[in-house]
Amino acid sequence: MKLTLNIEQAMQYIPTDRMSQFGYDGWRALFEYFEAEEENAIEDTELDIIHFCCEYIRFDGVEDYNQQYGTDYASTDDIGEAVVFLDNGAFITYAH
Numbered sequence: 001m002k003l004t005l006n007i008e009q010a011m012q013y014i015p016t017d018r019m020s021q022f023g024y025d026g027w028r029a030l031f032e033y034f035e036a037e038e039e040n041a042i043e044d045t046e047l048d049i050i051h052f053c054c055e056y057i058r059f060d061g062v063e064d065y066n067q068q069y070g071t072d073y074a075s076t077d078d079i080g081e082a083v084v085f086l087d088n089g090a091f092i093t094y095a096h
Contacts, residue, residue, distance in 0.1 A: 002044065007031045010047055018049055022058045026092055029084045030056065056083065057095040065093075 005013075010031050011024075022030060030052065034045045059065040062073055076082045076091055084092040 005047065007035065013047060014049055018053060021053045022056070022092060025086055025088075026058050026084070026090070029086055030092055033084045055095060056092050058090060058092045061089045061091075 007028060011027060014027055019027070021027075038045055059068070062076060062079070065071065065079060066073055071079075073079050076085070079093065082091045082093045086092070
């Protein structure tokens, strides 16, 4: 059984205590990313909020990333694994 959701509907499934994981703008951008990826995918993306919270992490910028991972990157281009870029310089990438 399958239920197709648009981004606004998917946003309603985020529990209040998980909203801070990526912030409203981050969740929205992540869902937009999944929607775009689905156009070329064989399988649909399953709406699994906990899985997303475990697989992805939000950074406020390269400095935040460097501090958390002990790296010395100058830009997100150096990181090479950023998935979703937000307007304020923040980005969401795979957690590792």
